[in-house]
Amino acid sequence: MRPKNLEKEEAIRTIALQIIAEEGLENLTMQKLAKAANISPRTIYIKYDNKEDLLVKLFIEEVLSAYEQAVLKDFQFDMDFSEGIKKLWLNGFAYFKNNRHAFVLMQYGKSSPLLNKAYQQKSIKQGDFFGPIMRFLEHHVVAGTIRNFHHDIQRALLFSPLIDLMSEYFDYQERPEQIITEETLLQCCDAVIKGMLK
Amino acid sequence: MRPKNLEKEEAIRTIALQIIAEEGLENLTMQKLAKAANISPRTIYIKYDNKEDLLVKLFIEEVLSAYEQAVLKDFQFDMDFSEGIKKLWLNGFAYFKNNRHAFVLMQYGKSSPLLNKAYQQKSIKQGDFFGPIMRFLEHHVVAGTIRNFHHDIQRALLFSPLIDLMSEYFDYQERPEQIITEETLLQCCDAVIKGMLK
DNA sequence: TATTTGTAAGTAAATAATCATTTACTTACT
DNA sequence: AGTAAGTAAATGATTATTTACTTACAAATA
Incomplete structure (x- = not known):
C-alpha cells in the first residue's frame, strides 16, 4: 500500500493559511489551493471531507490549539x-x-x-x-x-x-x-x- | 425621466446587511441579494459599480459612519x-x-x-x-x-x-x-x- | 388640458468564468 | 500483486456581470 505523503498534508495547511492571510478567506478556493500546493484537487479530498472540514480543522488545530x-x-x-x-x-x-x-x-x-x-x-x-x-x-x-x-x-x-x-x-x-x-x-x-x- | 426608487436602494442595503449577519459575508451573492430584495440583479448594478463597490459603501456608510x-x-x-x-x-x-x-x-x-x-x-x-x-x-x-x-x-x-x-x-x-x-x-x-x- | 416623447430605471434571461466535487485512471509502496 | 495515494480532466452547479428589452415618469408639445 502506498503510504501517505505527510509533506503534502502540511503543504495544504500552510498554503491555505497563506492564501487566507494574503487574499482573504473569501478568496480561498480548492482549485487555487491545489495549484499553489502543487497537487491535484483530489488530493485535498483524500485528507479532508470537504472545504468546510478543511477550514474547521485548520482553525481548530493550526490556530486555536497552537495558540x-x-x-x-x-x-x-x-x-x-x-x-x-x-x-x-x-x-x-x-x-x-x-x-x-x-x-x-x-x-x-x-x-x-x-x-x-x-x-x-x-x-x-x-x-x-x-x-x-x-x-x-x-x-x-x-x-x-x-x-x-x-x-x-x-x-x-x-x-x-x-x-x-x-x-x-x-x-x-x-x-x-x-x-x-x-x-x-x-x-x-x-x-x-x-x-x-x- | 423615470425617477429612482429610493426604497429599492434601501432594501438592497438592509437585506445585504441581513444576509451577511445571518449567513456570513462569504455567502452573500448578488443573485441571492436581488431575489431577497425582490428586484432584478441588474438593479443593483444601476446603484453600485460592482460587488466590491457595494460592500465598501455598505461598510463605510452604513456601518462606520453610522457608528x-x-x-x-x-x-x-x-x-x-x-x-x-x-x-x-x-x-x-x-x-x-x-x-x-x-x-x-x-x-x-x-x-x-x-x-x-x-x-x-x-x-x-x-x-x-x-x-x-x-x-x-x-x-x-x-x-x-x-x-x-x-x-x-x-x-x-x-x-x-x-x-x-x-x-x-x-x-x-x-x-x-x-x-x-x-x-x-x-x-x-x-x-x-x-x-x-x- | 391632454398627449406625446426622451430617458434613466427597471426587468428577465443569457453569458462566460469559476466553483466544489467526482470520475476514470495511474503510481508507488508493503 | 494488491491497495490506498495520487493525478488530470471532467461535471454540473453557481457566480458576477451583461444584453436586449420594457416601464414609468417629467417635461415638451399640441
Whole structure:
C-alpha cells in the first residue's frame, strides 16, 4: 500500500493559511489551493471531507490549539496575578508575531459563522476558555486580588486589548516605524492589570 | 425621466446587511441579494459599480459612519475623562444593541482584506480615528489625567474590551441569561478607566 | 388640458468564468 | 500483486456581470 505523503498534508495547511492571510478567506478556493500546493484537487479530498472540514480543522488545530499551547508555556495557575498576566501577554505576542497567518484566521473566527460555530463548540467542549487560565483567575478572585467578573467578561477585559494591539503591530509593520514593542506592550499590560485589581 | 426608487436602494442595503449577519459575508451573492430584495440583479448594478463597490459603501456608510455618529452623540471633547469614556461606551452599546447587522459587518472589517483596506483609507482620510475623541484624549494627556500612549494604543486599551463585550452580549442573547447588562458594562468601563488613569 | 416623447430605471434571461466535487485512471509502496 | 495515494480532466452547479428589452415618469408639445 502506498503510504501517505505527510509533506503534502502540511503543504495544504500552510498554503491555505497563506492564501487566507494574503487574499482573504473569501478568496480561498480548492482549485487555487491545489495549484499553489502543487497537487491535484483530489488530493485535498483524500485528507479532508470537504472545504468546510478543511477550514474547521485548520482553525481548530493550526490556530486555536497552537495558540493555546503557545500562550500557556511556562504558565502556572498559582502565579502572582501581575506576573501571570504578563506571561500570558508576552507568550501571545511572541506566538502571533511569528504566526501572522494564524492570527488572520483567528480574526476570521470572530466574523465567519462557520468558524464561529466551530469556536463555540470547542470552547464548550473544553470547559470554556483555557483551563489553567480559568483556575488562575478563580484563584485570584477567591484570594481577593481582583474584581469578581464572569469569566467571559474577564477574558474580554484582560485579553481583547492584546489582540487589538497585535492587529496594530501588523499594520505598523508596513509603516516606517513600529509603535508596538515589547516595552509598550508591557506598559499596556500594566494598565489592564491595574484596572482589574481590587 | 423615470425617477429612482429610493426604497429599492434601501432594501438592497438592509437585506445585504441581513444576509451577511445571518449567513456570513462569504455567502452573500448578488443573485441571492436581488431575489431577497425582490428586484432584478441588474438593479443593483444601476446603484453600485460592482460587488466590491457595494460592500465598501455598505461598510463605510452604513456601518462606520453610522457608528461614529451614534457614538459621538452628546459627547464633548472637554468632558471629564471618566464621564466621557462612559458616555462613549454607553452610546456604542446602545447603537450596536439595536444594530446587530452592522456589528457583524464591522467585525468582518477586521479580517476581510477588502474591508480592511477601505477602513484604513477612511481612517487616514479623516485624520485617524474619530476627531473629537482624539481631541478629548489629547486634552487629558496634556492635563496629566491619563497615561501618554500613542492614540492607536489608547484606542485598543479603551475600546477593544467594549467590542468584545458586545460580541458576548450577542452570544448570550441566545442563552438562558444575559450577563452583559448596562450595569456590568459600566463596571467594566470603570476597570478600563482605572487602568488608563495616571 | 391632454398627449406625446426622451430617458434613466427597471426587468428577465443569457453569458462566460469559476466553483466544489467526482470520475476514470495511474503510481508507488508493503 | 494488491491497495490506498495520487493525478488530470471532467461535471454540473453557481457566480458576477451583461444584453436586449420594457416601464414609468417629467417635461415638451399640441
